[in-house]
Amino acid sequence: MRTAKKNIQRLxxxxxxxxxxxxxxxxxxxxxxxxxxxxAGLNLTFKTVVSDRWSELQEVIRTARERSQIxxxxxxxxxxxxxxxxxxxxxxxxxxxxxNPEILKRIKKRFASRGLAMPASNKKQAYLxxxxxxxxxxxxxxxxxxxxxxxxxxxxxxxxxxxxKPMVENLVLPRLKNLSQKKIIKAFFKITGAGExxxxxxxxxxxxxxxxxxxxxxxxxxGDLQIILSxxxxxxxxxxxxxQELEKxxxxxxxLLGDKIYAFEPRTLEQVVAEKxxxxxxxxxxxxxxxxxxxxxxxxxxxxxxxxxxxxxxxxSNEAKIKLLSVPKTTIKEKGAVSAEVARAMASGLLKKxxxxxxxxxxxxxxxxxxxxxxxxxxxxxxxxxxxxxxVEKCHFLGTREQIKFQATQKALDMVRLKLLKLEHRSGALKxxxx
Amino acid sequence: MRTAKKNIQRLxxxxxxxxxxxxxxxxxxxxxxxxxxxxAGLNLTFKTVVSDRWSELQEVIRTARERSQIxxxxxxxxxxxxxxxxxxxxxxxxxxxxxNPEILKRIKKRFASRGLAMPASNKKQAYLxxxxxxxxxxxxxxxxxxxxxxxxxxxxxxxxxxxxKPMVENLVLPRLKNLSQKKIIKAFFKITGAGExxxxxxxxxxxxxxxxxxxxxxxxxxGDLQIILSxxxxxxxxxxxxxQELEKxxxxxxxLLGDKIYAFEPRTLEQVVAEKxxxxxxxxxxxxxxxxxxxxxxxxxxxxxxxxxxxxxxxxSNEAKIKLLSVPKTTIKEKGAVSAEVARAMASGLLKKxxxxxxxxxxxxxxxxxxxxxxxxxxxxxxxxxxxxxxVEKCHFLGTREQIKFQATQKALDMVRLKLLKLEHRSGALKxxxx
Numbered sequence: 001m002r003t004a005k006k007n008i009q010r011l012x013x014x015x016x017x018x019x020x021x022x023x024x025x026x027x028x029x030x031x032x033x034x035x036x037x038x039x040a041g042l043n044l045t046f047k048t049v050v051s052d053r054w055s056e057l058q059e060v061i062r063t064a065r066e067r068s069q070i071x072x073x074x075x076x077x078x079x080x081x082x083x084x085x086x087x088x089x090x091x092x093x094x095x096x097x098x099x100n101p102e103i104l105k106r107i108k109k110r111f112a113s114r115g116l117a118m119p120a121s122n123k124k125q126a127y128l129x130x131x132x133x134x135x136x137x138x139x140x141x142x143x144x145x146x147x148x149x150x151x152x153x154x155x156x157x158x159x160x161x162x163x164x165k166p167m168v169e170n171l172v173l174p175r176l177k178n179l180s181q182k183k184i185i186k187a188f189f190k191i192t193g194a195g196e197x198x199x200x201x202x203x204x205x206x207x208x209x210x211x212x213x214x215x216x217x218x219x220x221x222x223g224d225l226q227i228i229l230s231x232x233x234x235x236x237x238x239x240x241x242x243x244q245e246l247e248k249x250x251x252x253x254x255x256l257l258g259d260k261i262y263a264f265e266p267r268t269l270e271q272v273v274a275e276k277x278x279x280x281x282x283x284x285x286x287x288x289x290x291x292x293x294x295x296x297x298x299x300x301x302x303x304x305x306x307x308x309x310x311x312x313x314x315x316x317s318n319e320a321k322i323k324l325l326s327v328p329k330t331t332i333k334e335k336g337a338v339s340a341e342v343a344r345a346m347a348s349g350l351l352k353k354x355x356x357x358x359x360x361x362x363x364x365x366x367x368x369x370x371x372x373x374x375x376x377x378x379x380x381x382x383x384x385x386x387x388x389x390x391x392v393e394k395c396h397f398l399g400t401r402e403q404i405k406f407q408a409t410q411k412a413l414d415m416v417r418l419k420l421l422k423l424e425h426r427s428g429a430l431k432x433x434x435x
Numbered sequence: 436m437r438t439a440k441k442n443i444q445r446l447x448x449x450x451x452x453x454x455x456x457x458x459x460x461x462x463x464x465x466x467x468x469x470x471x472x473x474x475a476g477l478n479l480t481f482k483t484v485v486s487d488r489w490s491e492l493q494e495v496i497r498t499a500r501e502r503s504q505i506x507x508x509x510x511x512x513x514x515x516x517x518x519x520x521x522x523x524x525x526x527x528x529x530x531x532x533x534x535n536p537e538i539l540k541r542i543k544k545r546f547a548s549r550g551l552a553m554p555a556s557n558k559k560q561a562y563l564x565x566x567x568x569x570x571x572x573x574x575x576x577x578x579x580x581x582x583x584x585x586x587x588x589x590x591x592x593x594x595x596x597x598x599x600k601p602m603v604e605n606l607v608l609p610r611l612k613n614l615s616q617k618k619i620i621k622a623f624f625k626i627t628g629a630g631e632x633x634x635x636x637x638x639x640x641x642x643x644x645x646x647x648x649x650x651x652x653x654x655x656x657x658g659d660l661q662i663i664l665s666x667x668x669x670x671x672x673x674x675x676x677x678x679q680e681l682e683k684x685x686x687x688x689x690x691l692l693g694d695k696i697y698a699f700e701p702r703t704l705e706q707v708v709a710e711k712x713x714x715x716x717x718x719x720x721x722x723x724x725x726x727x728x729x730x731x732x733x734x735x736x737x738x739x740x741x742x743x744x745x746x747x748x749x750x751x752s753n754e755a756k757i758k759l760l761s762v763p764k765t766t767i768k769e770k771g772a773v774s775a776e777v778a779r780a781m782a783s784g785l786l787k788k789x790x791x792x793x794x795x796x797x798x799x800x801x802x803x804x805x806x807x808x809x810x811x812x813x814x815x816x817x818x819x820x821x822x823x824x825x826x827v828e829k830c831h832f833l834g835t836r837e838q839i840k841f842q843a844t845q846k847a848l849d850m851v852r853l854k855l856l857k858l859e860h861r862s863g864a865l866k867x868x869x870x
Contacts, residue, residue, distance in 0.1 A: 019654055019663070021479045023470030024701070026461060030484075035458030044456045045491060047484035049465075056480060063498055080635050080653060081642070114831050119632035139834070160656065162835060217459055228459065286728075286749070292735025293721075293728035296749040300727025303803050303836055311755045314721070314731040314747025316740070320789075324746075324759075354755075368738055401738055 010045040011037065012068035014060055016076035016085050017159060018051040029074045029157075029164050036173050038230070041182030052076055057088040065092065065152055070176075075159030077142035079121040086129055086145065086156055093149050095130040103134065107141045132156075135171045139163045144171070185243065187229040187250050190263040190272075192414050196220040199227070199257065206252050213242060214249065222403045223410035226266070227253065262417055269413045270298040276420040277308035280427070284416065285311040285354035287325055287346045289337065290364040290380060292316065295409040311354045315346070325349035325361075338363050340381050340392045347383030347390055358419065359385040360412050364395075366404045380408045384415045391415065445480040446472065447503035449495055451511035451520050452594060453486040464509045464592075464599050471608050476618035476668070487511055492523040500527065500587055505611075510594030512577035514556040521580065521591055525564045528584050532562040538569065542576045567591075570606045574598045579606070617669050620678065622685050624662040625698040625707075627849050631655035634662070634692065641687050648677060649684065657838045658845035661701065662688065697852055704848045705733040711855040712743035715862070719851065720746040720789035722760055722781045724772065725799040725815060727751065730844040746789045750781070760784035760796075773798050775816050775827045782818030782825055793854065794820040795847050799830075801839045815843045819850045826850065 013033055019025040030047050037043060045068060050060040057076075064071045076085030090097050104126035111118040125142050128134065135144030135155075140163040145156040155172055157164050191199060196218060200207070210216055215230040231246045233239050254261060263272050277284060286295045296312030299305060313324055318337055321327040326349040327342055335341040346361035364380030371377035378397040383390055393415065397407040448468060454460045465482050472478060480503060485495040492511070499506045511520030525532050539561035546553040560577050563569065570579030570590075575598040580591040590607055592599050626634060631653060635642070645651055650665040666681045668674050689696060697707050712719060721730045731747030734740060748759055753772055756762040762780040770776040781796035799815030806812035813832040818825055828850065832842040 018650070018652055021469060021482060023466050023473060025654075026463070026466055027482075028461065031458050031461055034456060038458060045486065046495070047456060047462075047482075049482035051480065059502060060481070067494060078655075079632055082652070114833065119636050121632050121635055162657075162838065219459060288728075288731075288747075291732075292740070292744070293723075293731025293747050293749070296723075296728025297726075297732045297840075300749070300751065300801075301837060301840070305727070306751055306805075309727070309749075310752050311759075312723075312728050312747070312749025312751070314728070314735070314744075314749075316735065316747070317745050320746045366735075370741075402736060405732075405736070 010068040011042060011070045011072070012046040012048065012064045013044050013072045013074070014064060015047070015049045015074050015159075016052055016057060017049075018053070018082075020049045020075075021051055029159070029161060032161070032165050033072060033074075033168055036168055037176070038184050039186070040173060040177045041184050041233075042176065042179075052082045052084060054084065054088065057084065058092055061089055061092045065150070069151070070153045070155070070179075072155045072157065072172075074157045074164055077125065077144070077156060077158045079119070079124050079141070083124075086127070089147070089154060089156065090129045093129075093147070093154075095147075095149070097127040098130050100126050100128045100134070103128070103143055106143075110141055135167055137163050137167060139166060146172075146175070183233040183239070185231040185233065185246065187231075187246060188264060188266050189227040189253060189257065189261050190265070190267060190269070191225040191227065191257060191260050192223060192262055192269060192410055194225065194257075194260045196225060199225060199260075202256050203227075203253055206249060206256070210249070211245060213238075214246065222397070222399050223407035224269070229253075259418065259421065262414070268298075269410060269417065271302060273413050273417050273420070274299065274302040274305060274308065276417065276424070278304070280420060280423055282357040282420065282423070283308050283310050284358045284360065285309075285313075285350050285356045286412075287313045287315055287350045287359070287361040289315060289321070289346075289362060290366040291362045291405045291408045291412075292366070294405050295360065295362060295412055298409055298413070310356050313350065321346060325353065336375065338365055338375055338379060338381060340394060343381035343383035344390050344392050345383075347385035347392075351385040357386060358416060359383075360416060361385075362408050362412055364404070364408055366401045366408075368401060378404050380404070380411070382408070382412050382415060384412075384419060386419065391419075445503040446477060446505045446507070447481040447483065447499045448479050448507045448509070449499060450482070450484045450509050450594070451487055451492060452484075453488075453517075455484045455510075456486055464594070464596055467596070467600050468507060468603055471603055472611070473619060475608060475612050477611065478619070487517045487519060489519065489523065492519065493527055496524055496527045500585070504586070505588045505590070505614075507590045507592065507607075509592045509599055512560065512579075512591060512593045514554070514559050514576070518559075521562070521564055524582070524589060524591065528564075528582070528589075530565040530582075530584070533565050535561050535563045535569070538563065538578055541578075545576055570602055572598050572602060574601060581607075581610070617667060618674070620666040620668065620681065622664040622666070622681060623699055623701050624664075624688060624692065624696050625700070625702060625704070626660040626662065626692060626695050627658060627697055627704060627845055629660065629692070629695045631660060634660060634695075637691050638662075638688055641684060641691070645684070646680060648673075649681065657832070657834050658842035659704070664688075694853065694856065697849070703733075704845060704852065705737060708848050708852050708855070709734065709737040709740060709743065711852065711859070713739070715855060715858055717792040717855065717858070718743050718745050719793045719795065720744075720748075720785055720791040721847075722748045722750055722785040722794070722796040724750060724756070724781075724797060725801040726797045726840045726843045726847075727801070729840050730795065730797060730847050733844055733848070745791050746785075748785065756781060760788065771810065773800055773810055773814060773816060775829060778816035778818035779825050779827050780818075782820035782827075786820040792821060793851060794818075795851060796820075797843050797847055799839070799843055801836045801843075803836060813839050815839070815846070817843070817847050817850060819847075819854060821854065823854075826854075 013030045015027045020027045076083045108118045132145040132147040142158040147154040213232045217228045219226040293314045315321045327345040351359035361383040367377030397404045448465045450462045543553045567580040567582040577593040582589040648667045652663045654661040728749045750756045761784040786794035796818040802812030817828045832839045
């Protein structure tokens with residue numbers, strides 16, 4: 001590893017897989033890798049995508065060996081015949097593949113834990129390039145490999161992101177950090193309830209006066225927005241001053257965007273809401289029409305969600321709204337299922353039914369059909385009921401069916417977040433009074 | 436162009452831009468290009484991403500010139516100093532850059548049409564590599580260039596997708612089509628309820644005897660699997676024979692995998708189930724515990740889902756299971772909430788409550804907490820109730836919380852699909868009897 005330490009100039013990422021050259025499969029592992037490398041002050045110099053054909057795979061590995069010092073290879077470690085990344089690398093560096101009984105044992109155990117016998121084809125995954133170290137893969141059968149040879153480091157990782165990501169994070173990065181002197185510090189702002197141009201306009205004064213060592217990026221998707229500040233530190237003596245400058249700019253942005261910011265880390269809105277629900281010991285129930293269960297799904301994606309999530313109803317039909325949520329038949333008839341009144345009735349009915357602290361309801365038109373001039377696709381009403389009463393909001397979202405579903409749940413989660421913020425302040429004030 | 440015609444073997448795409456090596460900017464132009472190429476029977480052999488630094492950019496162009504016949508370059512044609520794609524290419528192929536007053540006129544006109552004077556820096560965009568043809572860019576200031584030299588074709592295109600895409604479609608593809616006699620025909624198999632090694636083992640006999648013009652790829656993710664057959668046709672007189680061969684192989688695979696195949700197109704399982712529900716005029720309701728609403732979400736992602744989806748319940752707590760689904764309290768107490776008995780009671784309770792044709796229930800442990808040696812994380816019971824009675828299945832899924840949730844819903848959808856298949860056969864048999 002000492003040889004490489006002096007020469008870290010070029011890091012190359014190679015994604016192996018014919019499907020990644022087609023129109024249907026975007027390559028995403030490199031984005032995750034780049035993010036983690038940036039945190040360690042490292043950058044990729046080249047990214048290459050190649051099919052799993054012998055000749056081309058070997059060519060690409062040869063080219064990478066000539067021009068780069070650290071070479072990541074992702075994919076092609078599976079049990080099938082066209083998984084041949086390690087075979088190709090072994091040929092290029094002229095090493096043998098050596099059978100490792102320990103790895104085989106682990107693979108067999110993995111199958112056995114599900115009551116299955118290991119198919120014969122998986123034996124292939126128990127071979128290691130001569131001289132390589134094993135990188136354990138807790139989420140799949142293919143172990144990774146770390147090979148240093150000829151002053152170069154080759155890092156072989158499995159292609160499925162669910163296996164690739166934790167291995168990069170837990171096994172590869174700690175080793176690479178030792179190799180880097182530079183540092184990048186990032187600050188995150190996660191934002192909802194505001195559009196990209198609004199945010200841009202709002203923080204213009206900060207944006208225009210950024211020092212050269214500070215980069216600001218805005219990433220926008222329907223219903224969710226992220227600002228990333230990247231601070232470059234080239235040497236230790238800059239660290240204190242630059243970090244202070246970063247803190248000042250963070251404060252300014254925070255003041256300008258206020259409670260539109262829901263997190264200062266790259267977290268999801270449901271993670272933030274879940275944490276608040278748990279801290280405040282509040283319970284929640286959902287009643288969804290157009291969002292079709294997505295709100296419940298998002299709220300239950302968080303481990304431990306049974307602590308706060310009690311009940312979710314997907315009342316798609318009018319009968320279900322009437323029967324399960326006691327929405328008056330006449331309200332639906334007079335105002336329509338997509339109306340402020342029905343959103344209110346759904347939330348209030350749910351609060352009574354579910355015996356929870358917060359009851360959220362969504363009714364709207366996800367499209368692409370079902371819209372009309374008076375009630376267009378994307379029109380959504382949301383209700384939030386608690387012991388404080390019922391709030392109702394009207395929104396008009398743009399986008400595809402899935403984007404409208406997402407934005408509706410995002411808005412619902414944000415209403416819950418703002419409600420919980422108030423409760424936090426209240427309980428804070430109460431504590432201050434008591435003490 | 437005649438030289439290249441014989442040698443179209445390798446097409447390489449190079450995306451130029453330092454931002455494309457960071458974590459925040461996925462490269463997407465190549466996906467669009469690949470899609471259009473596929474329609475013309477062409478495939479990319481390599482994709483490369485490189486920064487706009489001189490040395491690396493030239494290196495990458497040199498490597499591409501050595502190994503590929505047609506080289507697409509996207510990005511780096513703008514007016515700023517670090518836009519230097521054409522400069523780098525000119526150096527590599529040893530050609531001069533020649534000022535083109537026509538291009539300058541057009542750029543100035545473009546600015547004038549918006550009431551603006553052209554900034555001096557844009558003059559740079561009016562230079563053309565000696566011998567290159569202009570590719571007009573109606574959506575931006577940077578024209579593309581088409582250069583043939585040394586038996587290779589270089590195609591320079593601007594980076595912004597809004598400029599890149601129409602130029603590929605309108606200017607590049609028509610020219611490439613002339614170069615290609617080839618055609619690629621694809622066949623798809625979407626599979627669930629079987630693992631990758633099982634499938635591979637099962638179709639081994641087909642896999643091993645594939646003719647060289649037929650490529651088979653297996654793409655696997657937890658709970659879902661895809662086989663893609665790509666048939667290459669190099670000339671018209673091969674078409675009939677090779678297409679016939681493809682049909683034979685499709686038939687063999689279909690026989691070997693049977694009803695594990697849920698679609699012969701790249702569709703999702705929920706799309707297939709939705710179509711069957713609509714065709715058979717059947718309605719459905721869901722009761723979910725560990726999958727937390729994801730099944731309802733997936734079933735309602737399909738436009739028109741209100742035709743078949745009636746009601747979804749996310750009965751996370753035991754009380755909800757008892758109150759809403761009439762699951763006997765004693766069953767939960769004696770067998771536990773995650774048990775075959777509770778899955779059965781949930782499905783049967785739901786069928787009674789919701790007045791639908793099919794009632795699906797899921798109960799399990801999504802993890803990461805909540806497991807025990809007897810009931811480990813990933814243990815899931817599923818129930819499907821209809822007028823035919825109730826089926827219950829037990830599964831043990833591996834993976835993260837989200838993967839376990841997904842696999843549970845995938846299994847539930849598959850139980851519904853197989854049930855609907857039976858109903859189809861029955862109604863088919865009935866029709867035959869009647870006619």
